[in-house]
Amino acid sequence: xxxxxxxxxxxxxxxxxxxxxxxxxxxxxxxxxxxxxxxxxxxxxxxxxxxxxxxxxxxxxxxxxxxxxxxxxxxxxxxxxxxxxxxxxxxxxxxxxxxxxxxxxxxxxxxxxxxxxxxxxxxxxxxxxxxxxxxxxxxxxxxxxxxxxxxxxxxxxxxxxxxxxxxxxxxxxxxxxxxxxxxxxxxxxxxxxxxxxxxxxxxxxxxxxxxxxxxxxxxxxxxxxxxxxxxxxxxxxxxxxxxxxxxxxxxxxxxxxxxxxxxxxx
Numbered sequence: 001x002x003x004x005x006x007x008x009x010x011x012x013x014x015x016x017x018x019x020x021x022x023x024x025x026x027x028x029x030x031x032x033x034x035x036x037x038x039x040x041x042x043x044x045x046x047x048x049x050x051x052x053x054x055x056x057x058x059x060x061x062x063x064x065x066x067x068x069x070x071x072x073x074x075x076x077x078x079x080x081x082x083x084x085x086x087x088x089x090x091x092x093x094x095x096x097x098x099x100x101x102x103x104x105x106x107x108x109x110x111x112x113x114x115x116x117x118x119x120x121x122x123x124x125x126x127x128x129x130x131x132x133x134x135x136x137x138x139x140x141x142x143x144x145x146x147x148x149x150x151x152x153x154x155x156x157x158x159x160x161x162x163x164x165x166x167x168x169x170x171x172x173x174x175x176x177x178x179x180x181x182x183x184x185x186x187x188x189x190x191x192x193x194x195x196x197x198x199x200x201x202x203x204x205x206x207x208x209x210x211x212x213x214x215x216x217x218x219x220x221x222x223x224x225x226x227x228x229x230x231x232x233x234x235x236x237x238x239x240x241x242x243x244x245x246x247x248x249x250x251x252x253x254x255x256x257x258x259x260x261x262x263x264x265x266x
Contacts (some may be wrong), residue, residue, distance in 0.1 A: 042226040047233060050226035058215060058227075062234050065196055065211035068124065069242075072131030073192040077185070079132070080139025087140075088147040088173065089165065098144075105137035109195055113202040127199040127211075134195030138187040146180025147173045182250035189242040197235060 024044045030036075031043040038046050051058065083101070087094035113130045120126035150172055158168045200213030212231045219228035 039223050039225050042229055046226040047229045050224070051230040051233065054227050054230065058212070058231060058234060061210060061212045061215045061231070062238065065193075065200065065213070065235070066238060068127050068131055068196040068199075068211065069193045069238075071128045072135055072196060073189055073242075075128065075132045076135035076139055076188055076192060080136050080184070080188070081143055081181075083140050084143035084147060085169070087144045088169075094144070098140075101137055101140050104133060109134050109198050110202055113199050117199075117203050123203060127196060127203060130199035130202075131192050131195030134198070135188040135192035138184040138191065139181075142180045142184030142187075143177060146177025149180065150176050178254060179250075182246065182253065185249070186243055186246040189246050190239050193235065193239050193242060 028044050031041060036043075042050075083097075087098065109130055112133075116129050117123070117126045120129055147169075154172055155168075158172055163171075196211070197213045200211045201217065204214065204217065212235055215231040216228050219225070219231065
């Protein structure tokens with residue numbers, strides 16, 4: 001069984017890597033055969049060279065964007081979880097407020113980001129607020145769904161034993177909601193990054209406090225397309241790593257007892 005699992009793990013890692021390498025090879029060869037100018041569509045080798053050349057500035061910008069992303073993600077997790085707990089304790093509160101959470105989700109952040117940036121004087125804080133608003137809804141929605149998706153028999157058992165709301169929440173609802181919660185984390189982590197980048201685009205902040213979005217804008221103004229693609233590559237890699245971290249956290253928390261992870265490993 002163990003060699004089989006190891007083989008499946010190897011395939012899951014090797015297959016995407018092989019496809020990625022093949023796509024990069026086709027990209028490189030196609031650009032060379034077509035003699036495509038670098039200012040129109042750079043080759044992977046051009047992007048790599050730009051990544052090495054502009055490494056210090058891109059890394060500094062990445063750290064700024066990542067800081068905003070993590071701050072927004074943490075704020076979304078805390079606020080979203082508290083709101084979900086409030087919703088599950090009172091149906092009236094959920095019915096009254098959930099439509100506004102949906103309204104917040106469907107409103108484009110580019111439409112309200114300028115207002116937030118004007119109202120919140122601190123630029124970094126305003127960017128964090130914008131990214132938090134983008135990342136908030138999946139936590140609210142998934143956690144609320146998980147807290148309500150309890151086994152009816154277990155719920156009746158808790159009621160029969162006259163368990164308090166707090167004991168039912170801690171011992172029944174929260175353990176049952178964890179798979180939904182971690183599913184929300186996977187979505188929210190990527191949305192926090194997207195929100196941070198979009199907010200940086202709207203703010204257009206430069207200088208040493210600028211993130212990867214400004215690097216993309218500046219590279220576009222200078223027609224330095226390889227640097228633009230290098231910044232996009234760093235954003236993509238960051239998003240993949242955040243998603244992978246949430247998957248790993250989910251497996252760490254659930255693999256020893258919950259059927260959603262035990263079944264995946266069987």
